[in-house]
Amino acid sequence: MRLLPACFLIAAGFAQAQAPVASSPIAETAIATAKQLRDSALAGSGAYAITESLTTEVGARMAGSEADARAVRWAEAKFKALGFDRVTLEPVTIPVWRRGTESAAVTSPAPQKLSLLALGWSSGTPKGGIEAEVVRFENIDALKAAPDAAVQGRIVFVSQKMTRRRDGGGYGTAVGVRAQAAEIGGRKGAVAALIRSIGTDNDRFPHTGGGVWFGQIALDAELRKRAITLSDGSLIATTLVPAAALSNPDADQLDRLVALGQPVRIKLELDVGYVGEYHGHNVIGDLIGRERPEEIVLIGGHLDSWDPGTGAIDDAAGIAITMAAGAAIAKLPERPRRTLRVVAFADEEQGLFGGYAYAKAHPDAARTHVAIAESDFGAGLIYRFDSNVAADALPTVNAIGQVLYPLDIERGGNDARVGSDIGPIHKLGVPAFALSQDGIDYFDYHHTANDTLDKVDAKKLDQNVAAYVAFAYLAAEAEHKIEAPKKP
Amino acid sequence: MRLLPACFLIAAGFAQAQAPVASSPIAETAIATAKQLRDSALAGSGAYAITESLTTEVGARMAGSEADARAVRWAEAKFKALGFDRVTLEPVTIPVWRRGTESAAVTSPAPQKLSLLALGWSSGTPKGGIEAEVVRFENIDALKAAPDAAVQGRIVFVSQKMTRRRDGGGYGTAVGVRAQAAEIGGRKGAVAALIRSIGTDNDRFPHTGGGVWFGQIALDAELRKRAITLSDGSLIATTLVPAAALSNPDADQLDRLVALGQPVRIKLELDVGYVGEYHGHNVIGDLIGRERPEEIVLIGGHLDSWDPGTGAIDDAAGIAITMAAGAAIAKLPERPRRTLRVVAFADEEQGLFGGYAYAKAHPDAARTHVAIAESDFGAGLIYRFDSNVAADALPTVNAIGQVLYPLDIERGGNDARVGSDIGPIHKLGVPAFALSQDGIDYFDYHHTANDTLDKVDAKKLDQNVAAYVAFAYLAAEAEHKIEAPKKP
Numbered sequence: 001m002r003l004l005p006a007c008f009l010i011a012a013g014f015a016q017a018q019a020p021v022a023s024s025p026i027a028e029t030a031i032a033t034a035k036q037l038r039d040s041a042l043a044g045s046g047a048y049a050i051t052e053s054l055t056t057e058v059g060a061r062m063a064g065s066e067a068d069a070r071a072v073r074w075a076e077a078k079f080k081a082l083g084f085d086r087v088t089l090e091p092v093t094i095p096v097w098r099r100g101t102e103s104a105a106v107t108s109p110a111p112q113k114l115s116l117l118a119l120g121w122s123s124g125t126p127k128g129g130i131e132a133e134v135v136r137f138e139n140i141d142a143l144k145a146a147p148d149a150a151v152q153g154r155i156v157f158v159s160q161k162m163t164r165r166r167d168g169g170g171y172g173t174a175v176g177v178r179a180q181a182a183e184i185g186g187r188k189g190a191v192a193a194l195i196r197s198i199g200t201d202n203d204r205f206p207h208t209g210g211g212v213w214f215g216q217i218a219l220d221a222e223l224r225k226r227a228i229t230l231s232d233g234s235l236i237a238t239t240l241v242p243a244a245a246l247s248n249p250d251a252d253q254l255d256r257l258v259a260l261g262q263p264v265r266i267k268l269e270l271d272v273g274y275v276g277e278y279h280g281h282n283v284i285g286d287l288i289g290r291e292r293p294e295e296i297v298l299i300g301g302h303l304d305s306w307d308p309g310t311g312a313i314d315d316a317a318g319i320a321i322t323m324a325a326g327a328a329i330a331k332l333p334e335r336p337r338r339t340l341r342v343v344a345f346a347d348e349e350q351g352l353f354g355g356y357a358y359a360k361a362h363p364d365a366a367r368t369h370v371a372i373a374e375s376d377f378g379a380g381l382i383y384r385f386d387s388n389v390a391a392d393a394l395p396t397v398n399a400i401g402q403v404l405y406p407l408d409i410e411r412g413g414n415d416a417r418v419g420s421d422i423g424p425i426h427k428l429g430v431p432a433f434a435l436s437q438d439g440i441d442y443f444d445y446h447h448t449a450n451d452t453l454d455k456v457d458a459k460k461l462d463q464n465v466a467a468y469v470a471f472a473y474l475a476a477e478a479e480h481k482i483e484a485p486k487k488p
Numbered sequence: 489m490r491l492l493p494a495c496f497l498i499a500a501g502f503a504q505a506q507a508p509v510a511s512s513p514i515a516e517t518a519i520a521t522a523k524q525l526r527d528s529a530l531a532g533s534g535a536y537a538i539t540e541s542l543t544t545e546v547g548a549r550m551a552g553s554e555a556d557a558r559a560v561r562w563a564e565a566k567f568k569a570l571g572f573d574r575v576t577l578e579p580v581t582i583p584v585w586r587r588g589t590e591s592a593a594v595t596s597p598a599p600q601k602l603s604l605l606a607l608g609w610s611s612g613t614p615k616g617g618i619e620a621e622v623v624r625f626e627n628i629d630a631l632k633a634a635p636d637a638a639v640q641g642r643i644v645f646v647s648q649k650m651t652r653r654r655d656g657g658g659y660g661t662a663v664g665v666r667a668q669a670a671e672i673g674g675r676k677g678a679v680a681a682l683i684r685s686i687g688t689d690n691d692r693f694p695h696t697g698g699g700v701w702f703g704q705i706a707l708d709a710e711l712r713k714r715a716i717t718l719s720d721g722s723l724i725a726t727t728l729v730p731a732a733a734l735s736n737p738d739a740d741q742l743d744r745l746v747a748l749g750q751p752v753r754i755k756l757e758l759d760v761g762y763v764g765e766y767h768g769h770n771v772i773g774d775l776i777g778r779e780r781p782e783e784i785v786l787i788g789g790h791l792d793s794w795d796p797g798t799g800a801i802d803d804a805a806g807i808a809i810t811m812a813a814g815a816a817i818a819k820l821p822e823r824p825r826r827t828l829r830v831v832a833f834a835d836e837e838q839g840l841f842g843g844y845a846y847a848k849a850h851p852d853a854a855r856t857h858v859a860i861a862e863s864d865f866g867a868g869l870i871y872r873f874d875s876n877v878a879a880d881a882l883p884t885v886n887a888i889g890q891v892l893y894p895l896d897i898e899r900g901g902n903d904a905r906v907g908s909d910i911g912p913i914h915k916l917g918v919p920a921f922a923l924s925q926d927g928i929d930y931f932d933y934h935h936t937a938n939d940t941l942d943k944v945d946a947k948k949l950d951q952n953v954a955a956y957v958a959f960a961y962l963a964a965e966a967e968h969k970i971e972a973p974k975k976p
Contacts, residue, residue, distance in 0.1 A: 056744045059600030066599065111554065112547030112798070115937060202942045203691055204797070249940035253798070256544045256941075309692070310600070310741070449603060452737035454690045 025395040030477040034403050037328050038470040042407070045465035046327065048458035050078065050320035051379075055310040055453045062307040063347035064096030064278035071303050072281050075319070075344040079285035082323060083330035084342070086288060089281040092346040092357040093232040096278045097121055099307055100271035102244065104194075106254075107131060109262045114254070115204050116194065116244040117308060118272045119178060119211030120350050123238040125192070129269030130155075130242075132191050136258045140177045143184055152189035155266055156181065157258075159251055164200040168377060168439040174198045178245070179213040186240030187222070192268055193243045196251035198443070204247045205448035208306050211243045212236075214351045230277060232360075236351065242270045280346045282354045285323070287330055289339040289476065297336075297476040298372040299325060299468055300343035302354065302421055309451030313442065317456055317464075318375035319344050324461075325468035329476075336476035338370060345421040348376070349447075352420055359424035366429035370482045371475035373433040374419025375464065378446075379456045380438035382467045386412035389431040390483040397433075397482065400474045404435075404467050412436070414485075431482045433475075435467050513883040518965040522891050525816050526958040530895070533953035534815065536946035538566065538808035539867075543798040543941045550795040551835035552584030552766035559791050560769050563807070563832040567773035570811060571818035572830070574776060577769040580834040580845040581720040584766045585609055587795055588759030590732065592682075594742075595619060597750045602742070603692050604682065604732040605796060606760045607666060607699030608838050611726040613680070617757030618643075618730075620679050624746045628665045631672055640677035643754055644669065645746075647739055652688040656865060656927040662686045666733070667701040674728030675710070680756055681731045684739035689932035692735045696794050696935045699731040700724075702839045718765060720848075724839065730758045768834045770842045773811070775818055777827040777964065785964040786829045786860045787813060787956055790836035790909055797939030801930065805944055805952075806863035807832050812949075813956035817964075824964035826858060833909040836864070837935075840908055847912035854917035858970045859963035861921040862907025863952065866934075867944045868926035870955045873897050874904035877919040878971040885921075885970065888962045892923075892955050900924070902973075919970045921963075923955050 024031060058074050061067040072089065079087045097120055104114040132155045137143040139160040143151075158181045163170030175198055182193040197207035217223045217235040227235045246254060257264045283303060289295060301318025305311020326342040329335075346354035359365065385404050387397045394414065401411035416434040418426045426432045445451045475482060512519060546562050549555040560577065567575045585608055592602040620643045625631040627648040631639075646669045651658030663686055670681040685695035705711045705723040715723045734742060745752045771791060777783060789806025793799020814830040817823075834842035847853065873892050875885045882902065889899035904922040906914045914920045933939045963970060 052744065056741060057598050057748070059594075059598055059741075070598075106547075110545045110547055110558075202940075204693070204937045204940055205691075249938070249942050252942060253544060253547075253940070256540065260545070449692045450737070452690075452692055452741070454737050454740060 024399050025480065026399045026474055026478050030474060031403060033332070034470040034474050037473055038403060038407065038466040041328055041466040041469050042462050045324045045462040047320040047324040047461040047465050048456065050323055051312060051316045051456055051461065052453055054316045054319060055312045059310045060307045061303065061305050061311060063280060063304040063350050064094045068280055068304060072283055075283035075303055078323060079283065082327035084285035084287060084326060086286040088284040090284055090357065090361055092280045092282055092354050093230050093234065094278040094280040094347045094353050095230055095236045096275050097350060098272060098275045102270050102272070104244065104266060104268045106257060107265045107267050109260065109264065110257060114250045115206055115247045116250065117206040117208040118270045119239065119243045119245060120208060121210055121212040121238050122243045122270060122272050123241065124273045125242045125268055125270045129267050130191055131265060131267040134254065134258065134264045134266055136255070140180055143181065146188065148188045151185060154190055155192045155194060155268065156185035156190045157194045157254060159196045159255055161196060162198050162200055162443060164440065166438050166440045167436065168442060171198065171443065178209050178211060182211055182239035182241050182243035190241055192241050195245050197245040197248055199248060199446060199448065201444035202248050203450060204249045205450050206245045206247045207447040208245060208308060209447045210350060211239045228274065238274055242268065244270060282346050282358055283344040285326060285342045287326060287335055287340040289337055290335040291337040293339050294368055295338040295481060296341050296369045297338055297472050298341045298343060298369055299472050300345060300421065301375045302348035303344040304347050304349055306349050306447045308449035310453065311451055312453045312456050313378040313445055313451050314447065315376045317379040317461060321375045321461060321464040321468055324465045325472055328469045329473055336473055338476040340472055340476050348421050352424065355421035355424045359428060362425065365425045366484065369425065369430040371433060372422045372425060372430050373435055373471065374422045375435070375468065376419045376421065377437045377439050378442040379460055380442065381460050381463050382407065382409050382435045382437050384410050384412040384436040386416035386434040386436065387414050388416040388485060389414065390485050393431065393482040396478045396480055400471055403470045403474065407463055407467055409467055429484045431484045433471065435471065512887050513968065514887045514962055514966050518962060519891060521820070522958040522962050525961055526891060526895065526954045529816055529954040529957050530950050533812045533950040535808040535812040535949040535953050536944065538811055539800060539804045539944055539949065540941055542804040542807060543800045547798045548795045549791065549793050549799060551768060551792040551838050552582045556768055556792060560771055563771035563791055566811060567771065570815035572773035572775060572814060574774040576772040578772055578845065578849055580768045580770055580842050581718050581722065582766040582768045582835045582841050583718055583724045584763050585838060586760060586763045590758050590760065592732065592754060592756045594745060595753045595755050597748065597752065598745060602738045603694055603735045604738065605694040605696040606758045607727065607731045607733060608696060609698055609700040609726050610731045610758060610760050611729065612761045613730045613756055613758045617755050618679055619753060619755040622742065622746065622752045622754055624743070628668055631669065634676065636676045639673060642678055643680045643682060643756065644673035644678045645682045645742060647684045647743055649684060650686050650688055650931060652928065654926050654928045655924065656930060659686065659931065666697050666699060670699055670727035670729050670731035678729055680729050683733050685733040685736055687736060687931050687934060687936065690736050691938060692737045693936035693938050694733045694735045696733060696796060698838060699727045716762065726762050730756065732758060770834050770846055771832040773814060773830045775814060775823055775828040777825055778823040779825040781827050782856055783826040783969060784829050784857045785826055785960050786831060786857055787960050788831035788833060788909065789863045790842065791832040792835050792837055794837050794935045796937035798941065799939060800941045800944050801866040801933055801939050802935065803864045805867040805949060809863045809949060809952040809956055812953045813960055816957045817961055824961055826964040828960055828964050836909050840912065843909035843912045847916060850913065853913045854972065857913065857918040859921060860910045860913060860918050861923055861959065862910045863923070863956065864907045864909065865925045865927050866930040867948055868928070868930065869948050869951050870895065870897050870923045870925050872900040872924040874900035874922040874924065875902050876904040876973060877902065878973050881919065881970040884966045884968055888959055891958045891962065895951055895955055897955055917972045919972045921959065923959065925952070
């Protein structure tokens, strides 16, 4: 192969993994340790056992539930057992949305039950439910374009399908349907909104997920009018009209029933809604840096899950991968130069409350945090390593990339998209990383009852830990502090 | 290849499909018509549309429900629309078991909901449910061997796993667990019985199914004591203690919770039970034979389904395959020599009530029925053709086998195991056939909410129809009446 000048590689933000590096920006001894950590994790990381423990001993752990508190105690105990130096519970104000009973049935022309789940933050129906004719839309744009008269007094049904992609690329588009159907339909006079599940499977599992974008509240006068202000100042809202997701087979069935040409009526009863505040916690495990303890490398996942499954791929796996990476570093004879922090974030699912609370509690993050990465895309193999750092830091990052390359992880670009919980702190100006997992089947299970431990492969988790442990160790041990990109 | 003498082939009950047949026992013109019917069905049989119609316009259709009556009307109308000469509703006395609400949760050591379905004929729990410690058994033999003291006052949990086999061979063994757990556990003093679902999937769908073998009632004094006698004299019973199936992931979870070593307690509430009699119907479509109308070739499936899914593979597919086969023959310029009958049997799932009623209504079946075959093993490709006929009939049957062979259907033996609904009539001494389907994934969906239309492949249905239409036409047109095996 032709060797390119090093300056070109840096400018392009790509590591030429097979190219010999004349002088590494990371000490040879550190590289050797990282390789040992990597290979040892690959041979057996313990991450599966952690995933099993959380999903079995806690199970489903919806933010604000009794299981949320048990999950926090579990994380605290697990960090201690794994040899972390310091475990901190960081308060998070959590609004509690309760899922009671849910039922739906076609009442005519062919009476039959439908399998659905209320979307998170759905408002409830009146007791006894509502019954109305269905009006179907192929996608959210068709609903937007519909005249009010076509929608008034009806249940809107948006049957938009999600695309299967390794990088989850279909989610961004489809998830807009979830957050908008009830708002757009409700404003046109609909009495409820049903959507086709945001999922790529054809199993009869509805996929739940947040039905409101809280980020929109500040931008939208109508949303603002009905917003609820939490004690920490956060704004939330329930959906304008009750909102639920049908499983893909049920959505297909409703498509077919509508296609028969007779009016299709549905009875829907959702006993769900906002019930008040809960005081939860981010759980933080630290390995305190031996030279620069104030400089933090942060990895983590989210501790909460949706309620139908046991949150194995979303996100016990991420918790386990990053805890196991920290545990491996904890066993080294000495701590890395900087602090390694593993965060089990509270309440990601219902609005990133843990991530926002973390950013609020660490306003100086741009100075104190040198690298952040989150594992929250299931339990598939990592195939790419992207960064979002200053150009000066690229030699260090590329050297890390070379240690990951034997794991079949390609060096991506320097425009990493970061995990959701670390989004708020990333915005403060913190160097960020993405270790991208193969999510080709992630949305088969995501937010369903079928997100259970059996969907997790121990060997794949080991590869994830191998990547995280090498990455985190090297970021914490590197000679030069990694800096964020200069603002343009 | 080496050609074997024809007498050897006949004696062995095997057709050597590639071997030239000197003189066919079926007229060449009939063979030619059968081949045309076969190839035309393969190119597009209409069976998928029938499956879609039944699963969409009726949906789930549990015996004795409102949907049962709708299914009967549907079948009657469909037979007429497909050109059958005569449609008969044959009364069937159906005992109605109602599934109300069901819930279960681990209450300690790690509170969490469990996903389960009551088994058919389960007795209910008292209102408010029951709560007890779980005692786990690896298989039904371990439960049988347990001392009463280990079981008394507890919920028995039998975690026996089912084997995946193309021919469904794992079902026979596993299904014994379903019919026995509550009886054996209850007699030892258990308060309820949970089983691992009889299913090969790892999706979080429980598999329902009958929890009592009604055939045992006559043989078992204790069962007889609590039996209910229906107006037609049939004996039924509910389970001795409440009985339900956990999904495979839930059974795995319970295995893990038990393995933690602390007592595991479960709260179970099942509002289910026997509610009375219903008067349902087998629906019979006939193409009346042009020469020997009193001689009947019978094919069919069962019209009812369990309630969680829409009964697409179990057994809308079988109904559709056999209806479509009949419809193709109905379009021929003349009727075959004998009568072709397609039966949509009532209430297979809850105790073969339709099949028994048919046998009772046709006590002369050994004289009048010349060939019977049922399609009730999903929507997979047919790979084998077995018979159970007199030795004299083997030349005719082997000639039929040769017409099926190009469909990648091998000629099996002369000891066919027959479908469940035709079991009772087979016992009267009727020649029977099995067109065996590939059921490698059948028990992934069987008796679950996930048995929906999307699991059915139209092309595979066409191959099934191609086989049934050729078989049924040739059996109805053959020179010689097919006779049953001589009794030994």
